[in-house]
Amino acid sequence: MPYARFPNVTVNEVTEENVKLTLENTDLSMANALRRTFIAEVPTMAIDWIQIMSNSTVLHDEFIAHRVGLIPLTSDDVVDRIHYKRDCMCDDFCPDCAVEFSLDVKCVDDSTRAVTTRDLMSSNQKCVPVTSRPRESDSTDYGLTDDILIVKLRRGQEVKFKAFATKGFGKEHAKWIPTAGIAFEYDPDNILRHTTYPKPEEWPKSEHSETDEDTAQAPYDYKAKPSKFFINVESSGALQPCNVVLSGLNILKQKLSDLQVQLQHEMAQEALTIG
Amino acid sequence: MNAPATFESFLLLDGEKKISITKDTKVPNAAIFTVNKEDHTLGNLLMHQLLRDPQVLFAGYKVPHPLEHKFVLRVQTTPDYSPQEALSNAITDLISESTALETRFKEAVRERREGD
Numbered sequence: 001m002p003y004a005r006f007p008n009v010t011v012n013e014v015t016e017e018n019v020k021l022t023l024e025n026t027d028l029s030m031a032n033a034l035r036r037t038f039i040a041e042v043p044t045m046a047i048d049w050i051q052i053m054s055n056s057t058v059l060h061d062e063f064i065a066h067r068v069g070l071i072p073l074t075s076d077d078v079v080d081r082i083h084y085k086r087d088c089m090c091d092d093f094c095p096d097c098a099v100e101f102s103l104d105v106k107c108v109d110d111s112t113r114a115v116t117t118r119d120l121m122s123s124n125q126k127c128v129p130v131t132s133r134p135r136e137s138d139s140t141d142y143g144l145t146d147d148i149l150i151v152k153l154r155r156g157q158e159v160k161f162k163a164f165a166t167k168g169f170g171k172e173h174a175k176w177i178p179t180a181g182i183a184f185e186y187d188p189d190n191i192l193r194h195t196t197y198p199k200p201e202e203w204p205k206s207e208h209s210e211t212d213e214d215t216a217q218a219p220y221d222y223k224a225k226p227s228k229f230f231i232n233v234e235s236s237g238a239l240q241p242c243n244v245v246l247s248g249l250n251i252l253k254q255k256l257s258d259l260q261v262q263l264q265h266e267m268a269q270e271a272l273t274i275g
Numbered sequence: 276m277n278a279p280a281t282f283e284s285f286l287l288l289d290g291e292k293k294i295s296i297t298k299d300t301k302v303p304n305a306a307i308f309t310v311n312k313e314d315h316t317l318g319n320l321l322m323h324q325l326l327r328d329p330q331v332l333f334a335g336y337k338v339p340h341p342l343e344h345k346f347v348l349r350v351q352t353t354p355d356y357s358p359q360e361a362l363s364n365a366i367t368d369l370i371s372e373s374t375a376l377e378t379r380f381k382e383a384v385r386e387r388r389e390g391d
Contacts, residue, residue, distance in 0.1 A: 003327040004368035007376050011383040021380070029323035030372065036316040086282075172281045242384055246377065253373040255317060259310065260366045262293040267359050270296060 005030075017180075019241035023229040028186065031229040035184050037248040040170035041255075044178045044238040045075040045082070045127055047101060049093070050163040057151045057159050064159065067150055069175045071117055072238045073099075073165055074133050077126040079239070085166045098164040099127045105160075107153035115159060116147035127165065130237030178239045183232035189218035192226060284344045285312050296359065305333065305351035306358035314338065318346035324365040330356045 007026035011019065023031055050065045057064070078099065088097035100123040107113035117129035131147045151159060170177040187194060188206035197203055200216035208230050211218050235241040287293060291311050299305035310317065318336040325334035325348075333351035350358035 002364055002368065003324070004371045004375075007372060007379065009376060009379040009383045011380070011387045014384060014387055021383075023376075026372070026376070027323055029319045030369075030376075033316045033320040034376075036314075041316070086286075171285050245380060249373055249377045249380065252316075253370055253377070255313070256366050256370045256373065259294060259313075259317065260363065260370070263308075263359065263363055263366065266292070266294055266296050267363075270359075 014242065017235055017237070017241065019233050019245060021231045021233070021245070023231060025227055026229070028226045028229075031184070031186070031226075031231070033252060034248055035182050035231070037252050038182055038233055038244055039177055039179055041251050042178050042239070042244055042247045043075075043079050043167050043169045044176050045073045045078055045099060045165045045167055046173075046175040047071065047073070047163045048085070048166045048168065049098075050161055052159075052161040054158050054160040056157045057153060058157075059151050064151060064161075068103075068120075068161075068163060069173075071120070071148055071150075072130040072236045073122075073127050074130055075127065075178070075238045076240055076243055078124065079167055082167045084168070093164045093166075095124075098166050099124045101163040101165060103150075103159065103161055103163075105153065106158040107155050110155055113153040113157075115150045115153060117150065118147045119150075133237070178235060178244050180234045180236045182234070183230075185230040186226045186228060188230075189215075191218045191221050191224055193220050194226075283312075284314075287312050299349065299351070302351060304354055304356070304358065305349065308348045308350070308358075308362060309345060310348065311345045313346060314344065315346070318348060320369060321348060321362070321365055324369050325350060325361060328361055328365065331361050 005026055007030070008024040010022040010024070012022060013020040023034075047069050050068060052061050052064070055061050055064065059067075081096075082099075083097045085093070085097050088094065090097065093100070102121050103115070103119050105113065105115045105119050117131050120129055120132070122128045129148065153159065168176040185206060185208060188208040189211050190197070190200070197217070203216065205211075205213070205216075233241045233244055235244055239247070293311055295309045295311075297307050297309070299307055315338060318338065322334050322336045325331050330353045331350060332353060333349065336346050336348040338346045348362070350361055352358050352361050
């Protein structure tokens with residue numbers, strides 16, 4: 001391997017929602033490629049097809065369809081086994097390429113009935129709305145236990161639909177993005193002067209800063225290159241944050257391998273036409 | 276009304292090749308690679324890796340238009356080395372780096388779990 005780097009990863013913290021990493025001895029382009037991959041290329045499950053049988057709510061059909069599509073579904077166990085809909089051999093949806101969901105709520109009493117993700121029934125207990133995931137009994141209110149509101153009903157109003165969730169990734173639609181946000185930082189003391197602060201002392205110090213409280217920025221080093229990156233991957237709940245990272249790394253590797261294969265193919269073709 | 280399907284940003288159309296190579300005739304040992312249905316994620320990554328190779332004299336990429344999903348990578352090398360070879364080596368190095376990251380990440384998670 002002529003000019004490969006030997007990167008190092010330290011995991012600073014792992015929780016249900018976050019994973020904090022420090023990447024060292026790697027290039028900014030690799031760190032950024034990973035960030036872009038975590039956001040846009042890691043596949044998850046989301047509702048992509050919906051048939052509304054009855055809707056007498058205050059929201060119109062496509063409004064509800066849009067909201068239902070954005071509901072995060074637990075995809076950890078399911079997304080590896082499921083094929084993309086376009087790759088599946090079946091005509092319509094099948095268990096190999098989709099998970100069926102249904103919702104049937106009618107408001108019969110006088111109080112407002114809030115239709116939430118708790119009412120969304122899945123055909124596969126491994127792929128449920130994130131808020132419906134069975135939680136350990138000793139967990140306090142993380143905010144994840146609040147069910148997501150879909151629509152509110154008055155007496156006599158009803159909503160009934162059938163939907164299918166398929167596999168996809170962020171590039172196709174934002175509903176498939178597994179992360180809530182990715183915090184990405186490098187060079188906390190501005191040694192590289194990639195930023196020019198008019199008044200450096202005004203700016204808050206980063207938690208990763210290595211200088212004392214009085215020095216706003218470290219002295220300029222023109223030869224230095226960015227090599228230490230502080231990344232915090234926050235998941236929406238669809239995938240475990242460690243799975244987001246692993247999946248992202250795998251996908252980047254996959255893309256590079258595919259490109260290598262195609263390149264060799266092209267080079268062989270070229271050799272044929274020249275020779 | 277005129278919006279193209281979103282899957283067109285990553286699915287190759289019929290007859291489209293992933294990568295095509297054209298020789299740059301203006302200078303010796305230079306080639307332009309057009310990679311379809313890829314974006315800055317790969318383009319920037321490949322360009323920086325190529326720049327680490329001392330036998331690469333020129334490496335640069337651009338996305339010619341944000342509505343067309345492809346990038347163009349221009350590589351010029353020293354006479355004894357071909358741009359295709361340089362790109363192939365760069366890709367191999369990046370694959371080994373990603374594999375190293377994957378292994379190191381799995382180890383690091385295990386270390387963190389054992390520490391708790």
